[in-house]
Amino acid sequence: MSASASLSRYLHRHPRTGLGLLLAAPVTWLVLAYLGSLAALFLTALYKTDPFTSDIVKTIGGQNFSELAKTAVYRSITIRTVLIATAVTLLDLSIALPMAIFMAKVAKPRARNLLVVGVLMPLWASYLVKGYAWRAIFDSGSGVLKNTFGSSPGFGLVATTVALAYLWLPYMVLPIYAGLDRLPNSLLEASSDLGARGNRTMRSVVFPLLLPSIVAGSIFTFSLTLGDYITVKIVGGKSQMIGNVVYDNFGVNNIPFAAAFALVAVAVMIAYLLTARRTGAFENL
Amino acid sequence: MTFNTSRFATALVGLSVAGLALPACGSTSSSGGGALSKLGKGEGQVNIINWAGYVESGQNDPKVDWVTKFTADTGCKVNSKIGNTSDEMVSLMKAGGYDVVSASGDATLRLIAGGDVAPINTALIGNYKDVFDSLKMQKWNSSGGKAYGIPHGRGANLLMWNTEKVTPAPTSWSAVFDDKSPYKGAITAYDSPIYIADAALYLMNTKPDLGIKNPYALDDKQFTAAVDLLKKQKTVIGEYWSDYLKTQAAFKTGSTVLGTTWQVIANGAQGEGTKVDTILPNEGSTGWSDTWMISSKAKNPNCAYLWMNYIISPEANAAVAEYFGEAPSNRLACGKTSDAKFCDTFHAADEEYFKKVWYWTTPTKACLDGRGAVCKDYAEWTKAWTEIKG
Numbered sequence: 001m002s003a004s005a006s007l008s009r010y011l012h013r014h015p016r017t018g019l020g021l022l023l024a025a026p027v028t029w030l031v032l033a034y035l036g037s038l039a040a041l042f043l044t045a046l047y048k049t050d051p052f053t054s055d056i057v058k059t060i061g062g063q064n065f066s067e068l069a070k071t072a073v074y075r076s077i078t079i080r081t082v083l084i085a086t087a088v089t090l091l092d093l094s095i096a097l098p099m100a101i102f103m104a105k106v107a108k109p110r111a112r113n114l115l116v117v118g119v120l121m122p123l124w125a126s127y128l129v130k131g132y133a134w135r136a137i138f139d140s141g142s143g144v145l146k147n148t149f150g151s152s153p154g155f156g157l158v159a160t161t162v163a164l165a166y167l168w169l170p171y172m173v174l175p176i177y178a179g180l181d182r183l184p185n186s187l188l189e190a191s192s193d194l195g196a197r198g199n200r201t202m203r204s205v206v207f208p209l210l211l212p213s214i215v216a217g218s219i220f221t222f223s224l225t226l227g228d229y230i231t232v233k234i235v236g237g238k239s240q241m242i243g244n245v246v247y248d249n250f251g252v253n254n255i256p257f258a259a260a261f262a263l264v265a266v267a268v269m270i271a272y273l274l275t276a277r278r279t280g281a282f283e284n285l
Numbered sequence: 286m287t288f289n290t291s292r293f294a295t296a297l298v299g300l301s302v303a304g305l306a307l308p309a310c311g312s313t314s315s316s317g318g319g320a321l322s323k324l325g326k327g328e329g330q331v332n333i334i335n336w337a338g339y340v341e342s343g344q345n346d347p348k349v350d351w352v353t354k355f356t357a358d359t360g361c362k363v364n365s366k367i368g369n370t371s372d373e374m375v376s377l378m379k380a381g382g383y384d385v386v387s388a389s390g391d392a393t394l395r396l397i398a399g400g401d402v403a404p405i406n407t408a409l410i411g412n413y414k415d416v417f418d419s420l421k422m423q424k425w426n427s428s429g430g431k432a433y434g435i436p437h438g439r440g441a442n443l444l445m446w447n448t449e450k451v452t453p454a455p456t457s458w459s460a461v462f463d464d465k466s467p468y469k470g471a472i473t474a475y476d477s478p479i480y481i482a483d484a485a486l487y488l489m490n491t492k493p494d495l496g497i498k499n500p501y502a503l504d505d506k507q508f509t510a511a512v513d514l515l516k517k518q519k520t521v522i523g524e525y526w527s528d529y530l531k532t533q534a535a536f537k538t539g540s541t542v543l544g545t546t547w548q549v550i551a552n553g554a555q556g557e558g559t560k561v562d563t564i565l566p567n568e569g570s571t572g573w574s575d576t577w578m579i580s581s582k583a584k585n586p587n588c589a590y591l592w593m594n595y596i597i598s599p600e601a602n603a604a605v606a607e608y609f610g611e612a613p614s615n616r617l618a619c620g621k622t623s624d625a626k627f628c629d630t631f632h633a634a635d636e637e638y639f640k641k642v643w644y645w646t647t648p649t650k651a652c653l654d655g656r657g658a659v660c661k662d663y664a665e666w667t668k669a670w671t672e673i674k675g
Contacts (some may be wrong), residue, residue, distance in 0.1 A: 049664075053399035055379075073672040140470065140523070141539025154470060155524055155540065234531075237524040240674050251372040252478075252667050253379055 064260035104180035155237030179213025434576030440611030473544030476525035548610020569641035
């Protein structure tokens, strides 16, 4: 007891030490796990592998990046991945916005809680189960779509986009719902009192105030799609995304090239975040 | 589903560890470089990387079980991890933590060259004496006069089709390389760079003026022709497969009706009631000759040796061969199969037959057919495979 008492007395007299101890764990985690692994990723991208034994040769050079720049297929895979991520984000937004408005402003409080639980419910099921469920839906041989409507787009980019949009939908709904929840009803009433109809209120009042939430949601859907490689393996047919190339190169132990290509995704994401910052989204978060 | 996120997590950890250049402090309990000289007591477990169907404990089919007996006999618990492609096996072996691998010829030499596997003291493998001589000390399982592996079995990659939807029955690989195929969108191919050899084998028969002598030894012009053929094939492909359960499911639902396969997949599909049949097309085929190898960092070397001896014993070798659909490596296994004609069907001792089968081999810059250093190495095959898929 006296030991702990003297320790607490010591920490009281030396507030900086106390703060240091408090922050040590999270800062170590941040530096090592986040920044450290990013630095390691960058360093690894400069190495190369022995073509026969697949051992990593630790000599620094930019060969992986020049390879990336001069090979057309990597460019088209990057563009395809970004387009899928954009499509998933837009699809999620178009579903999540009306859903969130209904949940936050129309539904009764009791129903509201049930709806929130309903939106969160799919997150309790395994990712793979949901992926394979979409495989069963899109299957061109005897899938649900084929059996119900007589035709199915089959496995491919459409199936990938839809399946990913389904998987990430809760991450778009929740921030928008939270944003709307914070939006006072009095603003909507004021807008209405001044003669604005629904559309105008939406455009001039709700949307500007909601933009940070939408951007926050889009960061989730966009970045999660950008890094995904499993859904496209399950329902993507013969298509591949950035994640697949990274995975395949890991498979042949060309980890340096995998790291270099992974950095492309990081670069795209940084560009996305910088653009998001220009919209002022982060200041309002 | 064998695809797994934990593997990806390992990849990420691997990336960061590799970058930080932390020394991997793996305590090597087996002698580095040398073979085990004396068999000791089992360690209680053995960690195996294997092809689907090689390590069965009755979980997939209660009647198919040779692991339980091994564990009862030796006290070694078996932990099996399925490798979907040779590439996956090589990278898992490099990552460490495994004792034994069932490597095909396109992995063995890479593992030996990388120092990932140790030589084997065949005197400790009692059943080794009954292995067909034509499989012992071959260029894919030995190096510098030292045995690096215990032959397991061999077979061919086959063409499988849905007998209800594909008529007439195909007899040639042209069925999957025809870009005007009526089965467009329902054709499958193996998702690995080594599949380029299948295209090369087809060209060997249809375009003799390219002068392909060995589908794993392709110079610039031959390689480009094979890659172009595969790019054209992509227009009729529905999906590529590497996960054997997924392709089995695709044949079951009918989204795939035609494509390359292994006999074990056909057996599984037929077991589920899917109407499929297989053929070794008249051009011959690519195939495999598999080898059990021991990791140079094996933590359980004694159990590993016990496993390698057990799995090529006449009974176990016969059981695996029949389940997987391949020719056994142990000549006594032919007397233990449930189908008395099994070894004839799979040409176990028929060297002429296996001349038509091109075992998976790692392509190297120095051409395997002895033309000099003008061939494409495996790194280029890998790159081309990404380009083929687009």
